[in-house]
């Protein structure tokens with residue numbers, strides 16, 4: 199936690215440097231002003247009773263009024279500057295967090311629920327990072343104010359100081375203990391809170407809405423959510439109860455000590471050893487110290503809680519890279535010979551079974567290779583390895599003989615175009631949805647249209663209310679957007695799929711084209727059109743096509759059948775059919791479905 203606190207200080211210093219002087223100065227001022235007011239009040243009272251120079255007393259009274267004015271406006275000025283600082287530190291913290299996320303070149307972290315949880319908490323921490331500074335300044339302000347009152351009191355009466363300290367020290371110790379306990383409780387309930395968050399998200403998610411309604415599982419999920427809520431509430435109630443008890447006892451004790459001290463001070467004034475001003479200072483000190491302690495304890499609790507969240511932020515920002523990146527990468531050129539998987543073994547973690555087991559495969563330059571096989575055979579996994587989203591657990595993947603682990607990942611990916619099974623639907627304009635495939639095509643309507651024509655989606659997009667400028671999806675629209683005629687168009691599943699194809703096609707001149715089930719959402723007529731287009735586009739280019747519709751891959755130069763992570767058959771369609779193995783069996787089964795009954 200100390201290391202996290204130091205990291206937070208460095209981040210704050212880096213983000214706000216000069217701007218930090220203002221809140222620090224305001225903190226010093228807001229700690230000093232109440233002490234100054236108490237001291238001036240004491241002096242005025244003493245002078246009135248001594249009937250000293252009236253002019254002097256008036257000057258002091260004016261000074262109290264000015265100090266009161268400062269005390270009234272200081273919190274608002276502080277709040278304004280705290281907000282400004284919060285924004286500045288937050289902007290830098292966000293930038294660093296998502297720059298760190300981008301540094302993860304693979305997918306492993308994003309497929310790990312624990313990491314995703316941590317990222318969510320890190321994001322929350324980046325949102326509230328400025329409050330750490332605010333909490334720190336509250337503690338400093340409270341400590342300075344307490345020290346100020348104690349110092350002033352000590353100069354008047356060491357005995358009164360001792361009484362105030364007696365009231366203060368046990369309260370501080372107990373409140374600190376309670377704050378630690380509350381922080382532990384926060385950690386204890388966080389898994390249940392996360393599960394509750396998961397259920398609440400599910401109940402309001404558009405993706406889940408269809409199944410929740412059709413299966414009638416809303417009440418079941420709500421029950422699960424409330425169960426987690428009740429578990430959290432039980433722990434919170436226990437902590438609140440303990441706090442109530444401790445704080446009531448402390449409050450009574452503090453009041454007894456303060457009341458006893460006040461009686462003693464009045465008696466001392468009666469005897470003449472204290473002045474009326476001393477008594478006013480005593481009363482102000484008790485109230486001031488209590489207020490300062492309250493602020494300090496609040497600051498400690500907020501700081502502690504903030505640091506616990508910040509720990510997740512530090513863990514993400516300082517996480518090592520997920521896959522080793524070569525210090526001096528081997529340059530990679532256009533594909534000349536081919537890509538080779540050499541005895542590739544892969545499993546997602548040591549606890550998972552092997553997804554690929556000793557795969558040896560050559561994808562020769564300029565050829566179309568089709569990968570087929572049952573669900574879970576390892577086809578998409580092989581694609582992930584080709585894009586270096588994961589590294590093989592054993593074996594190697596070679597690009598013209600160069601191990602892709604020795605190449606800079608971004609250089610490798612520049613050479614690949616792909617449509618993944620779970621392609622993205624971006625809440626952007628239709629044109630942008632295509633141009634994202636090659637960011638240099640943003641605004642280049644001719645290239646965007648050419649890609650759309652190739653994916654056979656041009657006519658659909660051109661007919662939208664604002665053509666390619668039409669915003670897609672109704673998600674995330676605010677009130678202003680709703681008035682905008684360009685917004686609010688929702689495409690069908692197959693239309694989105696063609697858009698994803700166009701996004702891959704705009705990456706023309708890439709060496710390897712990967713299509714992981716590019717036509718699963720298309721109707722039969724559309725599928726045959728798309729495959730004609732694919733063959734034209736793939737002509738002379740190296741491509742890897744994954745499909746469950748074997749009719750669409752029969753023209754491939756090489757068909758590879760994967761089963762439980764092992765290549766069980768390979769060859770052109772005709773050879774595989776005459777071998778009468780798994781491929782021929784699957785092909786015949788599908789062919790029967792297309793025969794008239």
Ligand SMILES: Nc1ncnc2c1ncn2[C@@H]1O[C@H](COP(=O)(O)OP(=O)(O)OP(=O)(O)O)[C@@H](O)[C@H]1O
Pocket residue numbers: 309546550553571572573574575576577578579580619
């Ligand atoms: N992120 C992951 N973490 C752990 N295991 C995974 C992950 N992704 C896939 N697997 C497992 O790896 C194996 C191969 O999955 P893969 O998705 O590569 O199969 P596939 O041949 O593409 O299947 P499909 O035809 O259903 O798309 C499966 O057993 C699957 O459960």
